[in-house]
Structure formats: C-alpha cells, structure tokens
Amino acid sequence: MADFNAMTEALVACDTDKVISLVNSALAENTPATDILNKGLIAGMDIVGEKMESGDMFIPEVLMAAQAMGQCVAILKPLLGEGETDAGGTVIIGTVKGDLHDIGKNLVAMMMESAGMTVHNIGVDIAPEEFVKQINEKNAKIVCLSALLTTTMPMMKKTVDAIVESGLRDKVKIMVGGAPVTQAFSDEIGADGFAPDAGSASKLAKSFVK
Numbered sequence: 001m002a003d004f005n006a007m008t009e010a011l012v013a014c015d016t017d018k019v020i021s022l023v024n025s026a027l028a029e030n031t032p033a034t035d036i037l038n039k040g041l042i043a044g045m046d047i048v049g050e051k052m053e054s055g056d057m058f059i060p061e062v063l064m065a066a067q068a069m070g071q072c073v074a075i076l077k078p079l080l081g082e083g084e085t086d087a088g089g090t091v092i093i094g095t096v097k098g099d100l101h102d103i104g105k106n107l108v109a110m111m112m113e114s115a116g117m118t119v120h121n122i123g124v125d126i127a128p129e130e131f132v133k134q135i136n137e138k139n140a141k142i143v144c145l146s147a148l149l150t151t152t153m154p155m156m157k158k159t160v161d162a163i164v165e166s167g168l169r170d171k172v173k174i175m176v177g178g179a180p181v182t183q184a185f186s187d188e189i190g191a192d193g194f195a196p197d198a199g200s201a202s203k204l205a206k207s208f209v210k
C-alpha cells in the first residue's frame with residue numbers, strides 16, 4: 001500500500017530522490033495519481049508552508065521542496081488528465097504581478113490541457129497589461145489568474161480592471177484561484193468564477209466554453 005506519510009515526510013525533508021522513489025513505487029502499485037498528489041505531495045507542501053511561517057524552514061529549503069514537488073508533478077502529469085479531448089477554448093494562465101508561486105498554477109494548466117483545452121501558461125509575475133496583450137494575441141476565451149499571497153490579491157483586481165479598460169471584458173471569462181482567494185473575493189473584483197483547486201478549475205473552464 002502506498003505510504004503517503006513517508007512521501008509527505010520526504011518532501012518536507014527535501015529528499016528529492018526518496019520522494020520520487022516513493023511516488024514511483026505508489027504508481028507501480030496502481031495508486032491513483034490524484035491520491036499521490038493530494039494525500040502525499042500537497043499535504044507535504046502544506047507542512048512546508050507551516051514550517052516556513054514558524055521559521056523552522058527557510059527560503060532555500062522551501063525552494064528545494066518546491067523543486068522536488070515539481071519533479072513529482074512531472075511524473076504524474078500524464079496520469080492526471082481526464083482523458084477528454086477537444087474541450088475547445090483557448091486559455092491564458094499566469095500568476096499575477098509581484099507573485100512568484102507557480103506550482104498550483106502549473107497544475108491548473110496541466111489539468112486544463114489534459115481536458116483538451118489549448119493553454120498558454122505565461123508564467124509568474126505577470127503585469128495586467130501583459131495579460132491584456134496575451135488575451136488579444138491568443139484570442140483567448142478564458143483567462144486564469146493565480147495568486148498565493150494576500151499582498152498580491154489586489155493585483156487580481158488591477159488585472160480585471162485592465163481587461164475592462166482594454167475593451168476585452170465581454171470577450172473573455174476571467175477565473176481566479178490560489179490559496180488565499182475565495183468566491184467572495186472573486187465576486188468582489190468582478191471575476192466570472194473562482195476555483196479552489198486544479199480539478200474544479202478545469203471543470204469550470206469547460207463549462208464556460210460549452
């Protein structure tokens with residue numbers, strides 16, 4: 001049986017080789033990729049966050065854990081999809097200006113891609129005007145904004161405002177997400193939808209293009 005606790009512990013210990021080996025063993029035992037992600041890896045990143053907050057882990061260690069997480073996500077990627085194709089719709093996704101967190105945003109992009117959407121993952125620290133430029137250039141139907149910091153949430157509102165000012169608001173659905181973001185915040189800033197995790201983000205995006 002998959003040892004999710006060992007996976008969590010290895011991630012918190014930044015032991016990349018061990019966590020990868022545990023992920024591979026779990027897959028060999030036919031453990032669902034979503035269980036490995038949620039019960040082993042995301043649980044580990046939550047502990048990393050707590051340790052970071054209490055001063056028991058420092059930025060270089062958090063980065064090492066994040067890199068280990070990224071390698072595991074790459075292993076799980078082909079297995080996380082819903083196996084659907086041709087959901088239609090072009091999506092732009094990025095983390096808002098001032099914010100460098102990308103693991104969750106990349107997971108959302110991955111789930112949408114595997115649901116058959118065309119996803120342009122434009123990175124982190126993206127200014128409002130860059131989102132506008134990309135929506136225009138890619139003729140996107142959906143734009144997804146990610147923020148992990150309470151201090152960068154106001155940048156989501158600035159991005160929504162920039163989209164309104166550009167005249168593109170009626171052409172694009174705006175979705176928001178990230179740990180501190182809520183449905184109430186989404187409503188308050190005039191976004192079209194909030195998703196708490198990658199799976200629900202993918203479902204919501206599909207509902208917008210159907």
Ligand code: B1M
Pocket residue numbers: 042045046047048049050052053059062063066098099100101102103104105107108144145146147148149150151175176177178179180194195196197198199201
């Ligand atoms: Co940062 N960090 N960090 N960090 N970091 C948090 C977010 C924090 C909660 C840790 C803590 O103190 N407990 C805290 C924020 C506190 C707050 O604002 N309330 C924090 C802080 C303070 C900081 C710095 C300011 C620290 C410092 O420098 N003093 C700094 C800021 C840098 C910056 O961005 N300008 C910083 C830096 C970093 C690292 C660079 C070291 C690293 C990021 C590496 C990387 O991303 N490549 C890092 C990390 C790893 C974290 C934690 C530990 C883990 C984040 C993560 O990847 N989670 C995090 C603590 C935590 O979240 N528990 C923390 C796993 C990921 C799968 O979940 O990103 O939530 P998540 O994504 C989910 C959902 O939120 C949702 O779906 C995803 C999958 O289910 N989702 C969306 C995400 N985006 C979406 C977009 C959508 C829809 C859904 O669009 C529609």
